[in-house]
Amino acid sequence: MDSSWDLPTDALVEILVRLPPNARRHLRLVCQHWRELIDRRTVTDMRRRTKIIAVAEGGFTSVIDLLTPGSSLLWPTDTETALKYSTMSIVGSCNGLVCLCDDTAPGGAITVANPSTGEALRLPPLPMPGAAAHLYNNDNSNRKWHQTYSFAYHHGTGSYKVVHVPCHFDRFWQPKIVHVFTLGDASWRDVYTGTDARCSLGSLSLVEVDGTVYWLTEDAGKIMAFDLKHECVTRTEPVAVPSMSSTCRLMKVHGRLAVAVYNDDSAMVWVLEGESWSRHYILETHVQRQQEMWMMMMQQEKWSMRRDLAGPHLVHGGYLLTLTCESSCRPLVLYRHAISEERSSQDNVVLIRHKDRGEVVSHLMASIYQTFPYIETKESLRVYNAVLTHN
Template identity: 40%
Template sequence: MDDAVRWDLPTDVLVEILPRLPPSSRRRVRLVCRLWRHIIDEHTAEMQSRATTLIWHPWRAVACVVDDLSSSSTGSCRELWRSVRGVQLVGTCNGLLCLCNNEEKPGGIITLVNPATGERLHLPPLPSAEKFIGSFHWMNWHETYNFAYQPMSGRYKIVQLCVPCSLDHVCEFNGVRVLTLGETSRREVATLPEGGARCNLGAGIVSIDDTTHWITRGSTTRVVSFDLKDERITSTTELPTRAAGPCRYHLMEVHGRLGIVIHDLSVTIEVWIMEEGRRWSRRYSFRRQNLPRPHFVYGEYVLTREESSLYGHYRKKGPSLSGEVVQVGHRDQGTLVAEIKGDYSHSQYRTFAYVETTEPLSVYEANIY
């Protein structure tokens, strides 16, 4: 947009226009320039809201929210959404929840919900059932999906890794299929030959801005990056040297960047972040602490898990402000944020970022068949 056109639009006029735009359009418009970004952030509720912590109970299929980490000392949270057994949360984007019903059929059934408005949108199944080896033991179809949002285009996409069923979560990777909300096409956009890389589903699938990442095992273990705009695999990156020995690892989103959590044979957990130039930088070190996944950083707070309890640790100088390594020792218990009672699967519950929105799902419904 030309600078003259941008500055000729008075601020008060722009403020009057903003409420008439859907949230997805406002998010795109704020990318025009600094002035518009400032006006939108100051005059729209969803931009003023800071992401809160959403806790997903996998066994009970319930989503709860902790609204304010700074004042949460009672270990309680409010229920946001309740589903039926067999449904798992794939991810969240801009206040929308992407759910997968693992028990419906091979490949699962995907549904989007907006808890703030109560709207639901049932999406057609991606044509991938033939890629899976049937097994009544396999109940983790949601691990093959990722829910992504493209800030520049304002589009939502459902990304699925097409892999045969495997109980150890390491599967032969055959391709990628994508469904863009509001479109009828369900495209197979990337394929690999038989016997290609092996996808580590247990390490998670994470989308940062316009790129989706996952981990494969081949001759070397690498992070694969998939461009959501061009819908193609753009690069692969080796894991940090720290992950070369015997260890477990999984992907995270950390301060808007791709992060990887590394558990070695000691009691230390390290978090590395991908910097510019695809360099890995160590940013967090936890001693005798467990981390919830796939999100554990919320503004100035980091979360740790101890069995059924979540604890918040205030870290004013986080890695987004400096290159220092943030260390959390085993005596730094933090403040009790939430206690998950009556759920034996506490080791599996997950945490996501959530911001309430009134964005309607109906705009994506017309072209869905």
């Protein structure tokens, strides 16, 4: 580039921070200098504006700002859009775009939508044999296809991708194949894994972290990793603790992969740092014995239920998110817990005891089972496919 076009660094940063997030993402591709400036000098503005999508049972989806109390609906209740998308399950969100899955369609029909603009892009269906489509169309079972998908954005290439990993009821797809769709392409691609990589179903089945999609295998003994840039599958060493046979959920902590390991009265969060796991958080979940619960309900006294970690977006800024149902007749409460250094123990593990209730963020009328970061954007989906994009 001609030197006459050079700008002082501070002046360039002032220009960049005034641009919308989607424009900055494209400008990262200009050169390494711009990419470093955007990553280092404008990320604070992005984080400040980022909110949380809380996905609850019954199709209730709320947008929550941790810095202000209360919540709002992701889809306006008085529009046709709300009726259309409230019955779909959310796969994930990236840069203000939300990936939705219609579980009633064989294989799960995927739509990428922008709640801020009302635009939506329907993806082609996963290719499957005619016999499979006929079987699933006549199958009344409630298959949770959305748990087999992940929606991700790769900063290096500037591309959005939807990844599908077969599970135990996907018997018509090969267990050694992962399906990938890049926004802007015309069809899905098959990626050979070299091993049986079927995922373990659950509300936190697949998690995208820094350009890689992770998932637990069916026996929960392995963590598989799909590199979005090179489109290859590798294996990540699981948490080397005896509790790995307990209930495990994949999480995301400050841009790193995390695993929450649950036992009877606590949940431990391990974070992958390089090639090793470090324990970062312990949450006392406090489960009342069934007999004690029954006695308290009969006496109409206040009783406590198990606390849980919000995920996969577990840590937002300087706060760890937890969920608690205060009583048998009250709504679920989302809490935030400051995780400053002074609260850490000597081994740098943050312990959140049962008495540490945290600060109330929002009261919700249904049980939350997923949280995702969210930022409003005007990014148009028509650049990926003007024909299939609609309002």
